Amino acid sequence: MLASLAGFLGDLDRAEEAAQDAFAVAAARWPADGVPDHPRAWLVTTARNRAIDRIRRERTLAEKIHLLPAPEATMDEVDDTVIKDERLELIFTCCHPALALEAQVALTLRALGGLETAEIARAFLVSEETMKRRLTRAKAKIRAASIPFAVPDERLLPDRLDAVLAIIYLIYNEGYSGRVDLGAEAIRLGRVLAGLLAGRPEVHGLLALMLIHQARQRARFDGDDLVLLADQDRSLWDGALLAAGRAALDRAVELGGDGPYVLQAAIASLQTRERVDWPRVAGLYRRLVELTGSSVVELNGAVAVAEAGDPAAALRAVDRLDLDDYLYFHSTRGELLRRLGRDDEAAAAYRRALGLATTTPERRFLTRRLEEL
Template sequence: MSTTERLGDLLRELAPQVLGVLLRRYGGFEECEDAVQEALLAAVTQWPADGVPDRPRSWLVTVASRRLIDQVRSEQARRRREVTAAVRDVPVPGDEKPGDQDDTLALLFLCCHPALTPASQVALTLRAVGGLTTAEVARAFLVPEATMAPRISRAKQRIKTAGASFEMPPAQERAERLDAVLQVLYLIFNEGYTASSGPDLHRGELTTEAIRLTRMVHRSLPDDGEVAGLLALMLLTDARRAARTSPDGALVPMSEQDRSRWDAAMIEEGAALVTDAMSSSPLGPYQLQAAIAALHVQASRAEDTDWEQIRILYGILGRIAPNPMVTLNHAIALAMTRGPRTGLELLESLDGDPRVARHHRLYAVRAHLQELAGEHAAARENYRLAARLTTSLPEQRYLWGRAGRLDARTGEEHTSHE
């Protein structure tokens, strides 16, 4: 890893900690976040030449605090009166108090405030906790920076309007808010692992960031089974990333992947995490998904996959956390254990569900099961429909390719019947 990459990793790790310190001392999300960004810019400029300070977090807190005070002094008298007491003393390097702990978890709770939409929660989390610039967040959403900047600013304003304070929510709200935090991290990971649109199948910077942030939550809540389950799910899934595309960027389905390219260390860590979580915590949906992922990646060959156990786990998952994507995957497991017609029958339950009625994955799964059932003409049409519905170019190419192969097969079958 280069010096620049190491510096970037360090600053990304320290950014939410520094923001947490400022928020607890001074309040004002937007002002504090702007000050932290200026401090990070100063570090990027000075540290390569001067060297990383002995206490880099203290250095950043000091610089950010001074930037914040400069902002306060330049504002109107009304604003100055609101914060004068908070910024009376400028901290000096090494002046952090013993109570200046890592506030990353509290910051995540703040960014996932219920006043925000899920999309705003994701954007603000990437900006404030992930340390991404507004331009980087905009690239993650495939929108112009000029579009993303007001969106993030509005999210901060909504938090302020809602009267949210920088502290852990009361015990009765904590579980619900933690669910929102985990959902945001899950969304970030999924968008990185299979990009919803664009030329690339995955965006490694998003999966890496989701895993890093989930590790932070796990360190703060080591006994929470669902936090461990989510981290395990990410590791077990991302372990396959290198084998998911061919050299030309084409999608490679799991059954055809070179399993020697899977990351054995990530698989081992993820499997240990989910095994421990399921043996010591109440069962939850992330643990179940991680257990399913472990069964997939621990099979040495595709034909060795324990589909019966996967079918059972999807049945449990469908009862405790029903949603259309669980049903789609359950249908595949049923097809592999009870035959493709059984899986197709389950898919019929989704035909009237508006959440997936025009989602390409419903038609792709139906096409796959129809192909297994020998219904090649119907499968070809559903592959084509799925290809037209997705905005991911690698998925489009894969689905059109499946339809093309069935075109050839259907032609051969027609000739043989003449």
């Protein structure tokens, strides 16, 4: 809805207001009148008309009303599926190079992923207030620069690709943490993008990465309990998704891909093998660190080093990182310290992680670890 309205109105703030208006009307009317035959079309139509009414009431009516494509939207004009790829259009709009990369990603997560400002702030490891200011500045820049709501010409797509890939993956990660609807939407967008930019290996790498992770989704939780990779019931894995992910990875490699998403997909694929080659996984992580310079990637690489048989070296690598506000930094330290028999320090690390946990499965897992210690 938001993507459709943003394209119609040319303004993200107006689009958000119109969407909220439409849902408020639906909440009031549908319980009494019943759900319409085409609820999505009804919502988009209502939102458009509410937006038009709002603009008409404003003092700048004379300057703005002539910019709207029609005086009123009707149900006949709105397809129930909306426009197939308008969400991708919104991504490319928010990823205009006039905006800073972090602002591009944050704005699209807010507009397209439906994430709260606090959730986006956690993804960027910054405060909610800092993220709020970034979003406000990004929206203002879109208005000031009159950035169009459309997929740009093909020759301009590569300039925005890094941000688009980052956005899709962050949306997927939010879904993978439990909001499955967002995970499925990210994969849909990844498939659309793979068709749009079929010659780009990183696009196929990202799609492969999401599909391989998604194949294990059902096995990751047992009720409210988080199940680690080594303990997962492989019969619950989705074989078709896993095969599709490996095929996408093969395609990325055929295209000469060796970028961050291709490497991550290769790591994910290795971790689904019956016997995981942990030294090879650790080697891929070292290459990934060289490419990204990411402390989170270094943390994951340390886990691979520990699984390969050297938890002491892994702990030394982890202790060099500056990730004190990151949940998985402390849970990883706790696990490494536990393996090394340093139980008191492990318990302290797990307690710190528990203080940062935001989901029930995370809290239950960390509580169990503390009880075991």
